[in-house]
Ligand SMILES: NC(=O)C1=CN([C@@H]2O[C@H](COP(=O)(O)OP(=O)(O)OC[C@H]3O[C@@H](n4cnc5c(N)ncnc54)[C@H](OP(=O)(O)O)[C@@H]3O)[C@@H](O)[C@H]2O)C=CC1
């Protein structure tokens with residue numbers, strides 16, 4: 001990828017898209033094209049086709065998507081399936097029509113079967129039923145990675161797919177209903193400490209296990225894959241380490257310095273019991289994460305809550 005190549009980052013205002021733009025600029029890629037969803041609704045095929053015909057990007061990072069935590073996925077089931085199918089179908093088709101040299105599609109670790117053997121290898125895809133709470137989203141992501149594979153099979157398109165584990169970092173979503181667990185816990189414990197609340201309520205039983213990767217590490221992995229990976233199979237991107245939600249709750253509580261009680265609301269869903277990724281493929285390609293979870297949580301907490309109020 002030449003330093004003056006025209007690179008389209010779809011979803012640049014999001015947590016992942018923002019990290020991708022930072023990483024590309026840090027690596028001296030200056031010809032980066034972006035559009036907000038107000039400027040370009042990627043569900044609108046005509047608008048997407050017109051944008052690609054006008055801009056003719058050479059490389060595409062497809063980080064735009066409808067994204068949310070377990071409750072959002074389980075509430076807006078049709079939106080998560082339809083929006084994500086429309087976005088990825090339009091961007092991948094337009095990329096082919098305009099001869100994009102290489103496209104990287106972002107999937108998610110939730111594409112794998114609920115009870116897949118752990119750690120999860122890429123070849124476990126479609127070997128068992130999905131987790132019910134995010135099945136619509138997972139099916140959209142599976143369709144996206146399969147569309148990339150199909151364009152490669154039929155047309156020789158160099159479209160690759162990365163399957164990230166749970167992510168956190170600057171620009172995360174802190175809405176208490178729709179966000180993922182880590183940003184939600186940071187906000188809950190911060191506000192409880194500020195308000196001297198006696199108790200913090202967290203969801204589920206605390207027994208599921210999750211793996212967390214800082215979004216700056218993900219962006220670095222995506223650039224590494226764009227530069228060096230030309231394979232058909234999706235590539236897992238993670239740390240290869242996980243912890244229980246209860247351990248995460250205690251880590252966030254201690255980072256924030258909250259000393260009150262914690263109550264687990266078992267009426268809320270646990271979701272997948274565990275989704276630890278096997279990251280040996282990425283390790284074989286020479287990449288490993290850098291930011292440890294405790295360090296990452298400290299940094300994110302400082303940046304999001306101790307320097308300015310959360311929007
Ligand atoms: N967060 C996580 O834990 C994980 C995320 N991923 C994947 O990473 C990618 C990015 O996720 P993340 O950064 O967390 O999500 P965010 O919600 O932070 O960002 C999503 C972005 O997509 C854009 N977008 C959404 N709908 C549309 C639309 N109709 N038209 C144009 N743009 C749209 C938004 O643009 P705007 O701001 O302009 O409205 C936003 O910038 C997704 O593919 C997600 O599946 C994978 C695994 C874990």
Ligand SMILES: C[C@H]1O[C@H](OP(=O)(O)OP(=O)(O)OC[C@H]2O[C@@H](n3cnc4c(=O)[nH]c(N)nc43)[C@H](O)[C@@H]2O)[C@@H](O)[C@@H](O)C1=O
Pocket residue numbers: 067068069070071073108109110133134137165166167178179180181182184185202203204205208210245268269270271272
């Ligand atoms: C990245 C991945 O993210 C999603 O899957 P998920 O990892 O299950 O999502 P989550 O981060 O929201 O929850 C993780 C665990 O944490 C528990 N939990 C406790 N307390 C809170 C809490 O306050 N908020 C949330 N959201 N969860 C909480 C919660 O009960 C669950 O056991 C997919 O939908 C899909 O988007 C996807 O691919």
